[in-house]
Amino acid sequence: MNLFVLGDIFSGLLPWFISGAPPKGMPAVYNFFQYFGRSADHRFEAIVVNPHISRVISFENGSKIHLYKIPVKNRILFRLLCLPISYIYALKHIRKGNFDVIYGMANYSLIASLLGKQYAKTTVCRVFGSLASDFVKKKRYSKVFSRHLLEYLTARFGRDILISTNDGTQYDALVEFAGRKGVFYHLYNGIDQAFHEKLSALPPVSYTRGDVLKILSIGRLSHWKRHDLALESIRILVQEYKLNAHLEILGDGPDRSKLEARVKDLGLEEFVTITPGQQQSGYLEALQRSHVCLFCYDNSNLGNSLWEAVYAGRLIAVRSTGDTGTIFSHKKNSLVGAEDKFPEDIAEKINAWIQSDLASTQELIEEAKSDISRLILPWPRRFETEIRIISDYKPSM
Template sequence: MTFQFLINSLTTGGAERVAATLVGELAKRHRILFYGLEKDCFYDISGGVAYRPLSRLSLYTPYWIKLAILPLLFFRYLNLTRRNAPDLLLSFLELSNFINIMVGKTLRKPVVISVRIHPGAMYPRRTLYGILHRALIRCLYPKASRIVVVSEGIKRCLVRDFKVPSEKMEVIPNPHPLELYRAKARAPLSPAEEAIFRKGPVFINMGRLTFQKGQWFLIRAFRKMVDECPDARLVILGDGELRDKLEELVRNLGLEGRVHFLGVQRNPFKFLARAHCFVFTSLWEGLPNVLIEALAIGVPVISVDCPSGPREILCPEVDIEEKLDYPYYGSFGILCSPLPQETIWEGLEGRPFLPQEEELSSLMLAITKDKGLRTRYMQGFLRSQDFEWRSVIDRWERVLERAVC
């Protein structure tokens, strides 16, 4: 069969990496045509599949420009689809999902879309951006043949808030090549990198430096804990539009030499393997890959209980809508209070620590001082096995084949 795949881009990110993995595996048994709305391509694709951008747009093109040329991209993709005559259309991420559904309905092709972020949190009702996306999701998503969501939290949100039929959806988590992660974790560090990890506990965070990821809360919480653990270090992997602001916050808090921005790394696992603890501060998610990656390497995890994903990964024993008292010491990680959707760039004189920051700081200090606590949460690799890539890819293939039939 011929599957035609559409994604916003292949820039650095969890959804993009999963797309590259899925396309490479499907190409072993099917013909795959792989298109992107933007030109960015960070990940390699196996199976001889070429990534074909539909435009010269990039990650840093203003979002409203992307929306403005959406009709042009729609017609370009429509003509390509008519010419290629695929058996099925598949897409990741909202803009690509919108286009794929419209093209599929126009040409009467089966369409499978994947929703990878919590739409209720991602698209707030108080903004024009959120209102527009909510309207398009409510209008278009019920028209898809099948909808793959990465978490139960996303599924419940789509049913409750967007009236998407539950029977059209299937929860399939992200696939993870666990053996590859562990092999990469054994790679050596450079002398400069080794020096960061040589003295004191190192906390680590990975992700784009964007509003969604909330790293300013982590930096402020870290500032509080270094008063009692001055040898501690914080490593942040990733890049994005907030890097300058985050670096300025580090200077304002007097954390130069203690917080290290190491940018995008093709092998983050060698850093994870040497970290004392992984700390996650996102304001919203879907099913964060970085938590599963940390568990696979055996790194203890502290995560905010944001919608959605962290609770499902770290605390599968708890229903996603159950009210918790924080901090919650789950089966595979520690959950702390969700963070507010606001940025804080002032020093401590302008904005004292929030209660959530104090809670996060206390947990970071506890996992440094309590050896038993840290040992307890170094067993996360047991949970990571539930996301092993082979079984996940098999589930994807069954969904796609049923959609064609």
């Protein structure tokens, strides 16, 4: 199978795109390129328009990613230009190559759909969940069209095969709202097997009442990751329950200064550390020094960071948003807090665990590992599933 890919400039991949350094996020895309770039049976040619750099990343089977720089610093202007410019670059490549599939990532799925129709090629629209589904569930439809119009158009009109990451944000609700007629698949991400082994090799959680309880909140420093709720949770634990506890927030993003200001406003300077996003070794160290991993996201918490925290053998404390509750149950495999008034609820449950339920820690951790191991495949098997979907696709007449 020979794929032409329209990629996106995902922030977690910037170190890799720019200098070849290990990525800090977006493993679904990184592993996609690695798998198809090493395959003996499949190859790809990809373009990624971006505001940073022009270069070519080559792979052992001849696959290539062509990074094309658009020298525009204004984010809004870049977003206006990137789709038509990517179409122009794509035309040049498609005219020269013999591709079986046009594969578009995120909003570039719309350009892939246009090209797929133009050249009569099977099209895959690959999306990675959506915050629009929350507005659909709340019947705030004007927000869907004003903030997530391209995502709506992809869900409705994306050509041939639509594949979304099942990250718990309930993208299927957006698909249903859009009235999609075409094929749709909702697939969990995979996990890198070598990284899985490193996570599983970390020493088990060892916490005794009176020790410093080390809590880790992982995620991009943006509003919907809700690190502000993590801050309020630690405030309640240390100021109201008088626990000896420390919160580490791990990630990069636009809300760093806001979070730093909030730490000062709450008087938590000695109880909170904000650590920049780490490459794999630093990430493993952050997981190892934690007892509890706290996930407070809006819409959903299901995703690679959560799977990795489980495989690392950390106790999970999670907010019940999106489809999170379909996998994580309170006192069965985790500590689960209500979506509303989450800081108060999860702080109460963490304190109760410390005071009367520490003996259950390893049982909760092992149950979580068992539950997700049935869902999360090694990346090669996950991509084999996707290849079967594409190979078996028959256009409706």
